[in-house]
Amino acid sequence: MSRLPDVLDAPAVGHASVLLAPAVQALVAHQPPTSLAHQVFVDATVGGGGHTLALSQALPPSARLIGLDQDPEAIERARSVLADTHPPVTLVTGNFGQLGAHLDALGVEYITGGILLDLGYSAFQIRSQTRGFSFQTDAPLDMRMSPTQPRTAADILNTWPEADLVALFKTMADERLARPIARVIGRQRAVAPIESTTELAKLVSKVYAQKGLGDKQRIHPATRVFQALRMAVNDEIPMLKTCLEHLNDRLAPGARAAIITFHSVEDRVVKQHFRHYSAPCLCPPGLPVCQCQAQPLYHKPQKPIVPGPDEIEANVQARSAKLRVAVKR
Ligand SMILES: C[S@@+](CC[C@H](N)C(=O)[O-])C[C@H]1O[C@@H](n2cnc3c(N)ncnc32)[C@H](O)[C@@H]1O
Incomplete structure (x- = not known):
């Protein structure tokens, strides 16, 4: 089994990464470290870089780690947080709704290890004095995570x-x-x-x-x-749905998706996607014999992982989080 890094126990500065240890474990802990060599991992929501850093520390230096965020400020901040990691993190400013195009531009055909999505906004965004995410700060009603919105x-x-x-x-x-x-x-x-x-x-x-x-x-x-x-x-639900469709094509067999959601609307989208694509049969109910001959794309999903009372006490933002893990067949 893979070694899990010390950073998983460390208090986060800035943005407190939610379900940090379970998310990293979900992506790497099922494999011995030797088999993680040269595998491709993606953190598609770098934010404050907490999950990306922990993931980099759990991977051997020969693995490839790509970090994506649509917020250019997040990517700039992450450059210093992630400056000395082994493997180095390839940071890309972009939307995970265009995951396929980002992978193509990097010459990556398949995500062979896994991908993390930690949805929603970061503490840096909500605390910004100018970007208008919070009703606790007087600011123009902007709320764009990317200036391209x-x-x-x-x-x-x-x-x-x-x-x-x-x-x-x-x-x-x-x-x-x-x-x-x-x-x-x-x-x-x-x-x-x-x-x-x-x-x-x-x-x-x-x-x-x-x-x-x-x-x-x-x-x-x-x-x-x-x-x-x-x-x-930020077109959040359409972008999430498009990203999930990309995963159907770009996750290699055995690769994993770990997705952290914070409210029922986005959680339902993730749950239904993996339930649909792991079903052995997609025929309408009532047909006596299966006509569709569906090939399930994922193993049967497990129940979501939720934060324990200690994490919720330390970080109230974690109270509604759910981590869903899907494994590609
Ligand atoms: C909850 S924060 C991630 C925090 C991060 N995991 C950490 O440990 O610091 C979510 C991040 O996802 C980014 N994001 C949200 N939707 C996105 C999308 N469609 N494409 C790329 N990034 C997105 C936001 O800009 C934000 O920085």
């Missing part, structure tokens, strides 16, 4: 029809006051465009207060609206 949160908020905002808040964040919130946004933007995080947070809090729910919330009332907007700005 074509629209900001303010663009969506001020131009989408109210019905589309309702659908967004409901489907991406299960917001139960989606309709009244969209109505208030519609009224406000008819007077002047909504431009700042605090302005939006106040509008949403007001709707909750008017419904008598203001002080009954476990989390800030604007949390779900901010999540839904961030997901729309």
